Amino acid sequence: MRYLPHTEADREAMLARIGVPAIDALFADIPADKRLDGLLDLPATRSEMEVEAALGRMAGKNTPAGSVPFFVGAGAYRHHVPASVDHLIQRSEFLTSYTPYQPEVSQGTLQYLFEFQTQVANLTGMEVANASMYDGSTGTAEAVLMAHRVTKRRKAVLSGGLHPQYRAVVETVSEMAEDAVVALPPDPTGTEAILDAIDDETSCVVVQSPSFYGELIDLAPIAEKAHAVGALLVAVFTEVVSLGAIEPPGAQGADIVVGEGQSIGNPLTFGGPYVGLFATRQKFLRQMPGRLCGETVDAEGRRGFVLTLSTREQHIRRDKATSNICTNSGLCCLAFTIHMTLLGETGLRRLAASNHASAVALADSLSEVPGVSVLNDSFFNEFTIRVPGDAAEVIDALAQNGILGGVPVSRLEHDRPDLADLIVVATTETNTDADRAAFVAGLKEVLS
Missing domain, CATH: 3.40.640.10 (Type I PLP-dependent aspartate aminotransferase-like (Major domain))
Known part of the structure; x- marks a missing residue:
């Protein structure tokens, strides 16, 4: 049984006390086209096995970070966790x-x-x-x-x-x-x-x-x-x-x-x-x-x-x-x-050095791709590149080829056409020489 303690009179009294005519007024700041109109389109009942199988199929549509060459950062980074x-x-x-x-x-x-x-x-x-x-x-x-x-x-x-x-x-x-x-x-x-x-x-x-x-x-x-x-x-x-x-x-x-x-x-x-x-x-x-x-x-x-x-x-x-x-x-x-604690000061410094070396190697390789330029003079394990055309389209094309090549700036900076050709690229100790080579080769193919 659902636990719904409030009567209609209770709800009317609460709304009157806070000075709004109806519950919908509490959501006035949410655009109407963003609100759910009615119930979600979900089946009323399913067995545990059926739900597990359905959710498993949905989860299978994701691309886990470690399954492909992965260069996404912009605030969240893939590192090895012991x-x-x-x-x-x-x-x-x-x-x-x-x-x-x-x-x-x-x-x-x-x-x-x-x-x-x-x-x-x-x-x-x-x-x-x-x-x-x-x-x-x-x-x-x-x-x-x-x-x-x-x-x-x-x-x-x-x-x-x-x-x-x-x-x-x-x-x-x-x-x-x-x-x-x-x-x-x-x-x-x-x-x-x-x-x-x-x-x-x-x-x-x-x-x-x-x-x-x-x-x-x-x-x-x-x-x-x-x-x-x-x-x-x-x-x-x-x-x-x-x-x-x-x-x-x-x-x-x-x-x-x-x-x-x-x-x-x-x-x-x-x-x-x-x-x-x-x-x-x-x-x-x-x-x-x-x-x-x-x-x-x-x-x-x-x-x-x-x-x-x-x-x-x-x-x-x-x-x-x-x-x-x-x-x-x-x-x-x-x-x-x-x-x-497992890393200690020495381990952290080695980890940081590995990250920086990976970024330098990738930046050097990407800068040799025709039409691509690296914008940063100094960086740690993340930098920005400029590509010909729309960066979001480039990232989508790379993803179709099994490479997650970074974050287009336009995904976060909306209504800024001057930034539409920029990609923020991150690389860590988890990226191999093969990953970097695949990224460079994939970018050349997409831009050719």
């Missing part, structure tokens, strides 16, 4: 754990979160990190809100190299809060005049490096200009493995560092769940969203862990919360921590 990571996170004490509302009895959870925070702080070159966010995009929006609290200003400047989806999340959150956002035009080559956009009303400037287009950005002069006018620098990354090769954002003057941690410990999984990383300087600690685990000793002097800070809306003083982010990506954090 089998031990999945084995350990499947343990029942981890897989079934939940938010530690009585934290001191959740010593295992607090300990791995403490280790996770330590790893993130070391990677980013910052003094303190929280116990994770949902993903890089929502973490970036939270960083902007945090900067507003710190500076008492309400205007964010977004670099044209910021991931378009991250930019959209920031703009959505800022619109609801009536905050100002200055989003600079897309910047494939890292040559924008971002310093000119920073003024005395700026709360923060948000810069991604490597950028969405793959360009490495020198953050130091941007940090200097921001600090000169009392603003903060929010440094963003989507490829955390890059921190094994480039100078950490904290060493370049960043005040808040935020990004996506999916590349370490977490597979692509068709888009999620992922794990957002968030770090800042000690002096801004109490304005940081999420929760912070700390180390202490118990009454008998034994090492223990506590929930040191939890500025979230589900806890006490909820009206003073710095964020409505109500949990953290716990299992994804654990996967990150296990993989990072």
Whole structure:
């Protein structure tokens, strides 16, 4: 039996209380042509075996990342995840754990979160990190809100190299809060005049490096200009493995560092769940969203862990919360921590070097394809190429030949015909010489 407790009178009373004439009014912001009109066209009943077979046929239409030469990135990356990571996170004490509302009895959870925070702080070159966010995009929006609290200003400047989806999340959150956002035009080559956009009303400037287009950005002069006018620098990354090769954002003057941690410990999984990383300087600690685990000793002097800070809306003083982010990506954090522990500093540096070498080799080969040019002077494992004609059509043609050759910029930057010939290409340690050769040969065939 379906559980429907509300009577028609109950529903009418609730609608009257919130001041709308009908339930449809609650969905007024969703375009009418995007709403479901009636029930889904699904059979009323099927057996378990029939459902399993039908879903299996649907899943078979997908092309898994490892089944073909794969060069898709743009915020989510295919890396090798050791089998031990999945084995350990499947343990029942981890897989079934939940938010530690009585934290001191959740010593295992607090300990791995403490280790996770330590790893993130070391990677980013910052003094303190929280116990994770949902993903890089929502973490970036939270960083902007945090900067507003710190500076008492309400205007964010977004670099044209910021991931378009991250930019959209920031703009959505800022619109609801009536905050100002200055989003600079897309910047494939890292040559924008971002310093000119920073003024005395700026709360923060948000810069991604490597950028969405793959360009490495020198953050130091941007940090200097921001600090000169009392603003903060929010440094963003989507490829955390890059921190094994480039100078950490904290060493370049960043005040808040935020990004996506999916590349370490977490597979692509068709888009999620992922794990957002968030770090800042000690002096801004109490304005940081999420929760912070700390180390202490118990009454008998034994090492223990506590929930040191939890500025979230589900806890006490909820009206003073710095964020409505109500949990953290716990299992994804654990996967990150296990993989990072297995790698260690030396392993991460080797992994980063392998990624960069793969990208250099691919960029050199692609630049020799007639009509193709590589736009970036400096990059990590991702770069942008310009192709003759429509990039989306080129990518579709490659896919028909069993090669996933990257992300056309037009897929994310709509209504920008000047970007329609650009493709963001990513390559990692999982790509072989044969993969790269197939990509080059396939692109030559498509463009011939």
